[in-house]
Amino acid sequence: MVAYRLSEAELTELFTGLVVESLAVKQDFGTTTIGCRQCGETLSVGDAVAVALTCYEDHSWEIEGVYCTDHGVDSVAETMGIRAENQAVVGATLESAGYLPPDGNFEPDALTLGAVDVLDYSPTADGY
Numbered sequence: 570m571v572a573y574r575l576s577e578a579e580l581t582e583l584f585t586g587l588v589v590e591s592l593a594v595k596q597d598f599g600t601t602t603i604g605c606r607q608c609g610e611t612l613s614v615g616d617a618v619a620v621a622l623t624c625y626e627d628h629s630w631e632i633e634g635v636y637c638t639d640h641g642v643d644s645v646a647e648t649m650g651i652r653a654e655n656q657a658v659v660g661a662t663l664e665s666a667g668y669l670p671p672d673g674n675f676e677p678d679a680l681t682l683g684a685v686d687v688l689d690y691s692p693t694a695d696g697y
């Protein structure tokens with residue numbers, strides 16, 4: 570496996586417009602909301618959030634959790650623990666830019682990440 574380190578600019582670009590949907594995080598497409606992983610508070614468009622992400626097998630970035638500002642996280646170690654994968658914690662604002670899921674049913678109001686601000690990043694090599 571090739572270990573690499575992404576720049577803050579690359580991370581920002583990767584996460585901007587990323588849909589808030591993953592194996593761990595399911596948004597409610599009907600109401601365009603997502604719950605804080607910690608307290609369950611309903612978060613929607615315009616809300617500031619903190620987001621924890623992991624890049625599985627250096628291939629696919631998956632959101633591990635979305636947090637409200639009260640439970641804002643800012644470090645990979647505290648949120649997920651350092652593993653041998655690319656991991657990041659970012660601040661973002663929820664937007665609704667739409668999403669085309671694998672099943673092909675476009676969700677025009679789907680929550681996505683905007684105004685991404687990288688708070689912490691742990692490259693794969695740090696996990697060894």
Ligand SMILES: [Zn+2]
Nearest residue numbers: 605608637640
């Ligand atoms: Zn919360």
